[in-house]
Each structure stands twice: as C-alpha cells, then as structure tokens.
Amino acid sequence: GNSVTQMEGPVTLSEEAFLTINCTYTATGYPSLFWYVQYPGEGLQLLLKATKADDKGSNKGFEATYRKETTSFHLEKGSVQVSDSAVYFCALSDGRRGGSNYKLTFGKGTLLTVNP
Amino acid sequence: NAGVMQNPRHLVRRRGQEARLRCSPMKGHSHVYWYRQLPEEGLKFMVYLQKENIIDESGMPKERFSAEFPKEGPSILRIQQVVRGDSAAYFCASSPPSVSNSPLHFGNGTRLTVT
Numbered sequence: 001g002n003s004v005t006q007m008e009g010p011v012t013l014s015e016e017a018f019l020t021i022n023c024t025y026t027a028t029g030y031p032s033l034f035w036y037v038q039y040p041g042e043g044l045q046l047l048l049k050a051t052k053a054d055d056k057g058s059n060k061g062f063e064a065t066y067r068k069e070t071t072s073f074h075l076e077k078g079s080v081q082v083s084d085s086a087v088y089f090c091a092l093s094d095g096r097r098g099g100s101n102y103k104l105t106f107g108k109g110t111l112l113t114v115n116p
Numbered sequence: 117n118a119g120v121m122q123n124p125r126h127l128v129r130r131r132g133q134e135a136r137l138r139c140s141p142m143k144g145h146s147h148v149y150w151y152r153q154l155p156e157e158g159l160k161f162m163v164y165l166q167k168e169n170i171i172d173e174s175g176m177p178k179e180r181f182s183a184e185f186p187k188e189g190p191s192i193l194r195i196q197q198v199v200r201g202d203s204a205a206y207f208c209a210s211s212p213p214s215v216s217n218s219p220l221h222f223g224n225g226t227r228l229t230v231t
Binding site: 004034036041042043044045046049089091101102103104105106107108109 | 120122147149151156157158159160161164172174175207209211218219220221222223224225
C-alpha cells in the first residue's frame with residue numbers, strides 16, 4: 001500500500017534560517033503529492049501540490065519538487081518567519097488508474113518552531 | 117465565503133456515551149470526507165459521502181461508527197459507546213462535485229476526549 005515517511009521533528013529554527021523538511025513516499029501508479037500545514041488549534045490548509053514528476057509546487061515562499069527517481073517531495077523555504085511555526089504534513093493521493101483522489105495518505109507530521 | 121464548518125470544536129464524553137460530530141461543507145461543495153488524527157499520527161481516511169449516499173466507507177471501524185450526509189443539514193459522524201481509544205481529532209473535508217484534481221478543504225476539526 002501507499003505510505004509517506006516524513007522527517008521526524010520537532011524542528012526548531014531561528015527567524016530567517018533555511019528550512020528543509022524531508023518527505024519520501026512509496027506508491028503505486030502516479031500519485032499527486034501535497035504539503036498541508038496545520039497552525040495551532042486549526043484545521044489543515046493546503047500549502048502546495050504537484051501532480052506529476054518534475055513539477056514544482058510553490059506558495060508563500062515554500063517550494064517542493066516532485067522527484068520520481070528518488071520518490072521524494074522535500075519542503076523548502078529560504079527564510080522562515082515566526083508565523084511559519086506549525087505542523088507540516090506531507091501527503092499523497094491514490095495514484096492507481098481509477099484510483100480515488102480523496103483518499104489521501106498522510107505522514108505523521110513535522111512540528112516546526114521558529115524563534116525570533 | 118465560509119470554509120468547512122465543524123462543531124463542536126471540543127467534545128468530552130464518558131466511556132459508553134455517544135458522540136455526534138457535525139460538518140457543514142463549503143458552499144457549492146457536495147462531497148464530504150471524514151478523517152481521524154490519532155495522537156502523534158497523520159490523518160487517516162474514514163469515509164466519503166455525497167448527499168444521502170455513502171460512497172466509500174473502507175476506513176470506518178466495523179463497529180460503533182456511522183456517518184450520514186442527509187439531503188438537508190450537515191454531515192454527522194456518530195460514535196456509539198465511546199471508548200478511550202476513540203480520543204482523537206476528527207477532521208471533515210469537502211470538495212466540489214468534480215473531484216478529480218480538486219484539493220480537499222479541511223475544517224478545524226473536533227477534538228474528542230473520552231474520559
């Protein structure tokens with residue numbers, strides 16, 4: 001079955017530091033890949049996505065590239081802010097032919113804390 | 117433009133009681149999904165519903181859990197005779213009628229605590 005492995009946290013950085021959160025996956029077919037962010041006390045918000053190999057998703061200064069050869073989708077940001085403190089989830093959809101886009105497989109999440 | 121609305125935000129139940137969680141999808145969305153987040157775990161799919169129909173319940177526990185999405189009103193996730201292991205955050209998501217390539221929009225979740 002599908003699975004997602006995320007870098008274990010927590011991750012603590014100073015403001016303006018470079019961020020990388022690793023995500024690797026195993027999947028059948030051609031899944032879409034997602035990063036969701038969960039701010040304290042809130043639900044998940046879609047941060048970015050990529051639907052095919054070599055696509056780069058980007059939003060709010062965050063980027064991730066769909067690497068099929070390494071089955072990875074690492075999240076990066078060049079300069080983090082205190083407001084980026086949240087839990088980040090890597091996820092993928094069912095990539096089989098006729099598979100269900102709604103049945104996402106999530107990683108366990110990585111807690112990021114950014115200090116001023 | 118309201119997002120996915122879930123209530124209550126927090127719910128405390130004693131063992132053996134029933135829990136009812138409500139979800140109103142975003143305007144224009146007719147597909148509803150329930151996910152559960154156990155402590156220190158990622159979200160796991162439970163069930164997918166359209167109005168008056170359960171489309172996929174492959175992630176639902178076989179006993180005590182049920183879900184509905186009536187013609188009128190919110191979707192309800194019902195847990196009968198709750199046990200401590202049911203303590204989790206339950207998230208509802210919705211999407212528009214054309215599911216392919218539509219990201220799921222999640223609500224803020226209901227945090228259930230069973231004492």
